[in-house]
Amino acid sequence: MSKAAAGLAPFQSGEEAVDWIVKLVPFGIKPGLNRMELLMEKLDHPERRLKFIHVAGTNGKGSTCAYLSRVIHECGYDVGMFTSPYLERYTNRISLNGQDIEENHLINLVNQLKPIVEEIAETELGSPTMFEVSTVLAILYFARVAFPDFVVWETGLGGRLDSTNIVTPIVSVITNIGHDHMDILGDTLEQIAAEKAGIIKAGVPVITAVEQPELLAIIEQAAKSKQTTLYSLGRQFRYEPLSYELDKQSFHFSGPFRELKGVPVALNGEHQLKNAAVAIMTLEVLRQYYALILDDEHLYKGLSETKWPGRLELVSRSPRILLDGAHNPEGAETLAAALKHIYRYKKLHFMMGMLSTKNHTGYLRHILPLADRLILTEPNFHKKADASKLAEAAHKVIRELGLKVEVLIEPDWKQALETLKSGTEQDDLAVVSGTLYLISDVRSWVYYQTDSEKGW
Template sequence: MSMNDMQSEAAAADNAAPLRTYKEAADWINGLIPFGVRPGLDRMKLLMERMNNPERRLRFIHVAGTNGKGSTCAYLTSVLIACGYDVGTFTSPYITKFTNRFQYNGEDIPEETLLELANMLKPHVEEIAASELGSPTMFEVSTAIAILFFAKKTFPDYVVWETGLGGRMDVTNIVSPAISLITNVGHDHMDILGDTIEAVAMEKAGIIKPGVPVVSTATQPEVIAVLKEKAAESKSTLYLLGEQFQYESVSVQENLQSFRFRGPFRSIEPLEVTLNGGHQQANAALAVMALEVLRQYNALIVEDEDLNRGLRAAAWPGRLEMVSNEPRILMDGAHNPEGAATLAAALQSTYSYNRAHVVIGMLENKNHSETLRHILPIADTLIVTEPDFRKKMSAESLASIASELASKLGLKVNVIIEPDWRAALDRLEKTIEDGDLGVVTGTLYLISDARSRLLHITDNEKGW
């Protein structure tokens, strides 16, 4: 036998060998990252067929949108649990650990269960990889693990199901949900989803299924037109913010805001949330409208007391999260223009401070100028750093864009370049004086690392 034959036989044996530990399982799944984002549902459909289509036994609440998906999923999960339902939640990316993505009643999947399910999938993944379809991606395998966890291990009443990217060709779109939610449509992932807002809206609207009701808080007229057309074509009832339902803000303070909800079936007031930022009232109203539809048509039982308790208890790490009080440091994963606008609005409406000192790190494929356009006016100091990730934007390039834009806008911002994110955090802590506010923002890859460092979390794995 030649050396090449011996090597390929050894590789085949290694592929066939079961994974032995949680770390091996997580490494195997993350090892599929180089296969990238490959739109299309063929590999996912085949994987599900091979597992006897377990997704057909589950009841999904499908959530798409550019920003606010995670918070909306947090509200839905929290309220359903408060109402006594068992709930599965699948979200991405994760902030601390790979297991964060797969939750049952708010608890991560046990490591040994993830290992077992990975071993169940591995032979099928390898057989598909050897076919003309090519290897399933990391996100496809993660989605399959979520479905197996819910359909074969935990059996929740509802699965809160967040899209990864877009909607139409996103692998989460393998399911037929009880209801679809679209938070909003903005300027993110346009390199993959299309170069106009209408094109991105078409992708998000792809989660609308025949006869399945859809709820949205989208506001742009061109997006609304796309959603209305797709809903009509699918014979789906569309509940749109500003038309079928609305909310009115009653009060806003740090860590508590209240609002009135007006819907087609009833009005509810006051409702309270502890997540910060005016946009959280819109996210909560979206979740409430979805629950109202399920209440009306699926006999979901939601008492007002449980609804309020669930909304107040919802938590979502890394989004307007105060991770330190001495010095005051706020964290927010504002990685696109819409997220940055939301952060800027929250800093003006919710928080009081003398000066704001901002650490920012971004990926290279983002809309840097438009994001910085919202951040610069609220920053006295801007410390530009680099996330620990292969697609990072260099601190020097980002700082150059920031300085040029600040000058064009007539803003006096002290721009500091510090490529090492740890040194950037140290610098931030030293810069914050009494009455000041520190802000860490940009890509969630930076947020994940910075959050773990500031909160002394030791088992941080961060990623998609």
């Protein structure tokens, strides 16, 4: 351990600062805002100086944040963004106008934070977690260094008790609700919906793409109790798909304030049209409530130029390798739809690695009917699912659905990637999917031949 990490001297490098934060991972996930409230109090409430766009949901949060950030910046504003998990480096999660937090700011802010974190760790509240410290670091960067006009603020897990919920935003977004983090958020979708609805604040408008009637009712009740306006997909706003092409889609948008024709997006999959529609409705609310200057030219350009790594991302052309961070049944369903409707291939070779807490059987039911070969591996992460147990689940689904799929087990993900590449011919398509911790490793290895950093 470095002298700085041992508390003997300030951090001198970004590596030392990140190392100290990552060493908080063993404190795990601690739902609740008590430590965050105390941190904000000791820092003189920097969160009160910022205009947050708070985004929650099971899937689509990251893409929606990317759309919002790109368009708002295209309109001439400075925009901060906080997302998780990151794909390559810790600093990816905190950005200004698409650029990661600079190392000197990271070092200075972590040196300010460390004694306060250690002071709280000695109280009955216990040590702040890695994600809590990261959240506070982002707030400090935006409030004391970057001073953005808006901050796109992605929820980490759930909503009500998530550390990001320490802020009062100017608009709240709930993309959708599905089966994820059920070990923490609850056993039913209704319980998960209630947790995500916890980001709704008094008088702060809400946009949602939640469509299940019983779950939408929970969102509606939360909005009503907070006396705020809810803009719901299929009711207050709609989208109509217009064209589907690889790397180029378009749709019509209609909302309570105006209609937009032929809206272009570059991200693949019909689910990205829905995410873009949610982003547009959010931008329309900002235009109406907060006088955001939103010209159609900037809106269309921003949406058409938005990129989001690790989501239907082609990282190799020979052989064709597609990365997608689908890691729950709903994500697998949207991935399967994209593979059926957008991509062309002779055979589909699928490599997956999961965390042990996910619904593997529900995921496999969507993917296995499309796959010719399934390679099961393990992410380099402490909560990884055993590849042999994934194989048991896969064989069960194969028998249940009467499929013919070759199943291979290779726990070492680098070797699994070589096996995937060696068996994929020119007219085939290879897909790597599952936990973003695997996607992160594979992406870094393909592009840079280096291992990725690890964190939430």
